[in-house]
Amino acid sequence: MIKKPATDRRSALKLAAAAAALAAGAVSTSRAGAQAQKTAAPDEDESPNKGRSPNFQKIPFGDARLTVISDGIREGEGPHPTFGANQPAEAVAALMRENYLPETRFSNGFNPVLIELGDQLILIDTGMGAMGRENGMGRLTRRMQRAGHKPEDVDVVVLTHLHGDHIGGLMEDGQPAFPNARYVVGKAEYDFWTSDAARSGKSAGNAELVTKNVVPLKDKITFIAEGDEVVPGLTAMEAFGHTPGHMIFELKTGDKRLWLTADTANHFVASLQRPDWEVAFDMDKAMAAETRHKVFDRVAEERIPFIGYHMPFPSIGFAARQGEGYRFIPLTYQFDVKA
Secondary structure (H helix, E strand, O other), X not given: OOOOOOOOOOOOOOOOOOOOOOOXXXXXXXXXXXXXXXXXXXXXXXXXXXXXXXXXXXXXXXXEEEEEEOOEEEEEEOOOOOEOOOOOHHHHHHHHHHOOOOOOEEEEEEOOEEEEEOOEEEEEOOOOHHHHHXXXXXXXXXXXXXXXXXHHHOOEEEEOXXXXXXXXXXXXXXXXXXXXXXXEEEHHHHHHHOOOOOOOHHHHHHHHHHHHHOHHHHHHEEEEOOOOEEEOOEEEEEOOOOOOOOEEEEEEEOOEEEEEEEOOOOOOOHHHHOOOOOEOOOOOXXXXXXXXXXHHHHHHHOOOOEEEOOOOOOOEEEEXXXXXXXXXXXXXXXXXXXX
């Protein structure tokens, strides 16, 4: 399933500047709502990290440029049982304590990525949109403006999967928030969320959001599977389990590679150091754990930098083998100096 593609790429970067529209709206879903627990919304002009870091970061990577944007941060009770529901609460608390983290509270970030690659501006996932703004979310397009990009400059919107915190920003007042973009979605993912099975039971709320935010864009969607190219240099890989059609992507520029692992791991300690611990948001928990091992075995073995949607902002780093899992190593100056 996870394989290494050979691709070529185009040259020249494109940069845009000016004002931005606010991201899309929809009703809250049970899954998206669970991942964005309600707290008081910060002022829109404040950093979501309480002044400790900016809310976007530009990262040169070969001939490409990455801009990681914080759509917002939520604090809530946990991480147990959201993480490690198949473990005693004491075991989860002990792991947090070992890693100098609070034992009964945790912070969850939501971090879409812009990629300037050749003559294309590609957006990976869209955040919560209007449905999250009351709780300090849905900041993507506002912060894109500060980073120098307008929503209408986006050429391609890639959706790693169709959970609410990834598709909430697609529409604004019933209209596409990225009006000039085409869209890329995994075929298996779309087929599930538009099926009768998805419209019943626990998945019904999220399926309703897919109907509102994704289905109206169907004529502009390119459906993909394992090994398909989004654009030259950006290739899809199947990483099922978190959702039935969850996709990750490899960015390749020259001899450099980076993986966008989306929600393969949702907590930089609980999901990486204990990849077999169950995660509430994983729809097939056994398959999700198997996928975590497959993906991060390669990330660690091949020393591939990765961006995880819920890793600590700016979400980019490395994974090294540690015990039964992996240790997250945040990016520092690895891209800035020649080895």
